[in-house]
Amino acid sequence: MDAFTQLNGLVAPLDRANVDTDQIIPKQYLKSIKRTGFGDYLFDAWRFLDQGTIGMTPNERQLNREFALNLPEYQGASILIARDNFGCGSSREHAVWALKEFGFRAVLAPSFADIFFGNCFKNGVLPIILPADVLDGFFERAASGLQLSIDLQAQTVTDGEQAHGFEIDSALKEKMLKGMDDIDLTLAEAQLIRDFEVGHRQRQPWLFRD
Amino acid sequence: MSSEPKTLYDKIWAAHEVGRRADGNSLLYIDLQLLHEVTSPQAFEGLQLADRPLWRVDANLATPDHNVPTSGRELGFAGITDEVALEQVVTLDKNCKAFGVQQFEILDPRQGIVHVVGPEQGATMPGMTVVCGDSHTSTHGAFAALAQGIGTSEVEHVMATQCLVQNKAKNFAVNVTGALTDGVTAKDLVLAIIGRLGTAGATGHTIEYRGEAIRQLSMEGRMTLCNMSIEAGARAGLVAVDDTTISYLHGRPFAPKGEQWNQAEDYWRTLVSDEEAVFDASITIDASAVAPQVSWGTSPEMVAGIDEQVPDPAEMSDAVQAESTGLALKYMDLSAHQKITDIAISRVFIGSCTNARIEDLRSAAAQIRGGKVSPNVTEALVVPGSGLVKAQAEAEGLAEQFTQAGFQWRSAGCSMCLGMNPDQLGEGEHCASTSNRNFEGRQGYGGRTHLVSPAMAAAAAIHGRFVDIRDDQQGEG
Numbered sequence: 295m296d297a298f299t300q301l302n303g304l305v306a307p308l309d310r311a312n313v314d315t316d317q318i319i320p321k322q323y324l325k326s327i328k329r330t331g332f333g334d335y336l337f338d339a340w341r342f343l344d345q346g347t348i349g350m351t352p353n354e355r356q357l358n359r360e361f362a363l364n365l366p367e368y369q370g371a372s373i374l375i376a377r378d379n380f381g382c383g384s385s386r387e388h389a390v391w392a393l394k395e396f397g398f399r400a401v402l403a404p405s406f407a408d409i410f411f412g413n414c415f416k417n418g419v420l421p422i423i424l425p426a427d428v429l430d431g432f433f434e435r436a437a438s439g440l441q442l443s444i445d446l447q448a449q450t451v452t453d454g455e456q457a458h459g460f461e462i463d464s465a466l467k468e469k470m471l472k473g474m475d476d477i478d479l480t481l482a483e484a485q486l487i488r489d490f491e492v493g494h495r496q497r498q499p500w501l502f503r504d
Numbered sequence: 505m506s507s508e509p510k511t512l513y514d515k516i517w518a519a520h521e522v523g524r525r526a527d528g529n530s531l532l533y534i535d536l537q538l539l540h541e542v543t544s545p546q547a548f549e550g551l552q553l554a555d556r557p558l559w560r561v562d563a564n565l566a567t568p569d570h571n572v573p574t575s576g577r578e579l580g581f582a583g584i585t586d587e588v589a590l591e592q593v594v595t596l597d598k599n600c601k602a603f604g605v606q607q608f609e610i611l612d613p614r615q616g617i618v619h620v621v622g623p624e625q626g627a628t629m630p631g632m633t634v635v636c637g638d639s640h641t642s643t644h645g646a647f648a649a650l651a652q653g654i655g656t657s658e659v660e661h662v663m664a665t666q667c668l669v670q671n672k673a674k675n676f677a678v679n680v681t682g683a684l685t686d687g688v689t690a691k692d693l694v695l696a697i698i699g700r701l702g703t704a705g706a707t708g709h710t711i712e713y714r715g716e717a718i719r720q721l722s723m724e725g726r727m728t729l730c731n732m733s734i735e736a737g738a739r740a741g742l743v744a745v746d747d748t749t750i751s752y753l754h755g756r757p758f759a760p761k762g763e764q765w766n767q768a769e770d771y772w773r774t775l776v777s778d779e780e781a782v783f784d785a786s787i788t789i790d791a792s793a794v795a796p797q798v799s800w801g802t803s804p805e806m807v808a809g810i811d812e813q814v815p816d817p818a819e820m821s822d823a824v825q826a827e828s829t830g831l832a833l834k835y836m837d838l839s840a841h842q843k844i845t846d847i848a849i850s851r852v853f854i855g856s857c858t859n860a861r862i863e864d865l866r867s868a869a870a871q872i873r874g875g876k877v878s879p880n881v882t883e884a885l886v887v888p889g890s891g892l893v894k895a896q897a898e899a900e901g902l903a904e905q906f907t908q909a910g911f912q913w914r915s916a917g918c919s920m921c922l923g924m925n926p927d928q929l930g931e932g933e934h935c936a937s938t939s940n941r942n943f944e945g946r947q948g949y950g951g952r953t954h955l956v957s958p959a960m961a962a963a964a965a966i967h968g969r970f971v972d973i974r975d976d977q978q979g980e981g
Contacts, residue, residue: 310828310831311824311827311828312703312704312803312828314803314941314943316922316941316943316944316945316946317943317944317945320945320949321922321923321924321946322923322924324542324570324924325542325571325586325588325589325591325592325924326588326592327545327546327549327591327592327595328546329546329656339944339945339949345931345949345950348588377824378704378824379703379704379707379737382703382704382737383639383734383941383943384638384639384922384941385543385637385638385639385653385654385655386542386543386655387543387546387637387655387656387657388656390655405704405707407704407707407737408707408708408737408739409639409653409654409655409734409739412654412655412658413655413657413658416655416657416658417657463527463528463529463671464527464528465525465527465528465529465669468527476657476661476669477554477556477660477661477664477665479669480531480661480664480665480667480669481664481665483522483523483531484665486522486523486531487522487531487533487559487665487666487667490522490523490533491533491666494520494533497519497771498631498768498771499764499767500629500759500760500764500765500767500768501535501536501629501632502562503562503758504560504561504562
């Protein structure tokens with residue numbers, strides 16, 4: 295997994311609460327058996343005025359020029375600011391794959407849905423929980439080309455004038471800083487799992503079909 | 505053993521905690537992983553690239569459901585005209601064969617929606633930990649199993665290690681007192697609960713549904729309830745074990761037999777929260793006050809009783825809520841103060857992991873009463889949750905009642921719940937749907953979903969608009 299240490303980037307605003315993963319990446323694109331190729335379809339029904347299908351490229355599409363991510367001032371943004379409960383709904387990890395491929399490495403919101411939040415950490419995309427009033431300030435200034443600096447080690451988001459601290463689970467932080475592979479980490483405890491399994495099988499033999 | 509009172513969730517968690525790391529995260533052992541074609545291919549590919557085996561082949565069970573067409577099923581793979589969808593279904597088949605995973609393949613009579621198939625086979629048992637790359641895995645909590653939806657990286661992690669790395673969630677008690685009235689179902693109850701909690705109201709929590717009204721629900725009703733826990737932000741929902749749970753499981757193909765059944769039953773009966781157990785949060789709902797629910801917006805929290813009106817954003821004090829409501833009404837083409845019974849319907853979908861079990865189909869068929877699908881309704885689909893549900897409904901004569909009334913009787917799959925297969929809403933169409941999400945475009949580009957119970961959906965099909973089925977039952981409809 296890609297490590298995440300620091301990020302200096304342009305902010306793009308998505309001023310809606312409860313943005314669900316069906317909006318982040320609509321169902322018709324989930325038929326792919328790959329982990330890539332989703333960036334072109336990020337927020338598909340909002341970014342485009344026509345109905346897209348898998349395989350279409352953005353220049354074949356009819357752009358919704360009013361949607362924030364299509365405005366010239368937000369081109370090249372790597373930080374998305376959003377409202378409460380971002381990423382609710384379906385567990386599709388394709389939502390994170392789409393955000394990352396589009397260019398976002400961090401999402402800042404007052405709250406996230408659980409499954410989406412966890413999926414971000416599997417892909418080197420940092421979800422940061424910030425107080426709603428701090429985000430209100432970012433939303434107000436986004437249109438003037440707001441640049442933010444994120445320092446994961448220091449747990450700060452700095453907007454030039456002011457550093458805002460954020461909380462993060464220490465294990466998730468470590469994993470992101472080092473870009474560690476979850477499966478390798480757990481397999482290092484394989485013996486512990488095998489030992490547990492022996493007792494588990496004795497206690498509930500009906501759970502084992504082999 | 506600590507004598508501290510425990511919730512049901514605490515008990516299942518403790519029975520599966522392999523270890524706790526210095527950083528506070530736990531390794532949680534997983535008993536069953538359900539697999540379908542959409543969220544598993546990248547996980548299988550990851551295993552192959554790293555040359556890792558499945559940790560426990562027998563802990564996995566697969567079936568294709570999201571992409572399969574609901575007509576022309578007898579053609580098998582050849583019935584899938586969308587090449588990209590076909591590749592996904594074929595990939596699941598290949599992966600299951602390569603890794604030795606049991607699969608109810610496309611032509612197997614046991615094929616169906618994973619969350620219908622698992623319980624139907626008795627593969628979901630009390631006290632288990634269950635995962636699937638699908639957020640509606642919470643369904644299986646009806647059996648007092650800790651069942652959670654996970655992303656594809658976690659699917660791969662469970663394949664390789666049989667564990668999830670997790671922090672324990674908090675405990676949330678949803679107490680439901682009294683009894684549901686005639687015409688009001690588990691679907692209405694859960695929509696009312698989500699309306700009350702909000703779509704993020706239980707984030708970070710595991711919900712336990714408790715109280716007299718829950719005890720009175722069938723397993724089908726409990727599955728409907730737990731299924732939509734995720735729509736209130738909870739990754740898992742639970743219902744404690746009782747006689748209803750035990751008798752549902754008895755004799756199912758995967759359930760233990762003989763002496764092992766007795767041993768299992770003794771253990772399963774302990775899977776209730778201790779009387780003194782403390783919950784981090786709770787709400788109480790009076791079941792007798794719940795009316796049939798209809799969603800009017802683009803989030804499952806946007807619901808109203810059938811006897812109510814579409815809300816007015818101008819009357820909302822919370823600016824974000826007012827804005828969301830305004831956007832939703834625009835998308836749904838509804839106006840503030842419009843009566844719910846004045847919403848015209850042109851499509852009907854009876855199906856999904858929420859409401860495609862035999863009891864759901866019986867309850868929908870009971871609303872037909874010799875009527876016909878309204879001429880204003882261009883298509884009314886009934887999609888059973890599994891091949892076995894389909895066969896049973898046919899044996900009971902329900903299928904015939906549906907087709908005679910003008911409904912289409914289809915084969916099992918997720919179908920128009922999310923429209924990955926050819927069953928989709930057209931732009932601007934209003935659909936009475938027994939599914940779980942009314943998000944923009946969920947059932948088809950520009951489609952407008954109204955979440956309802958199977959009985960309400962069937963009644964809407966007959967009338968071409970939403971009706972209060974409680975009136976119907978009094979002979980006034």
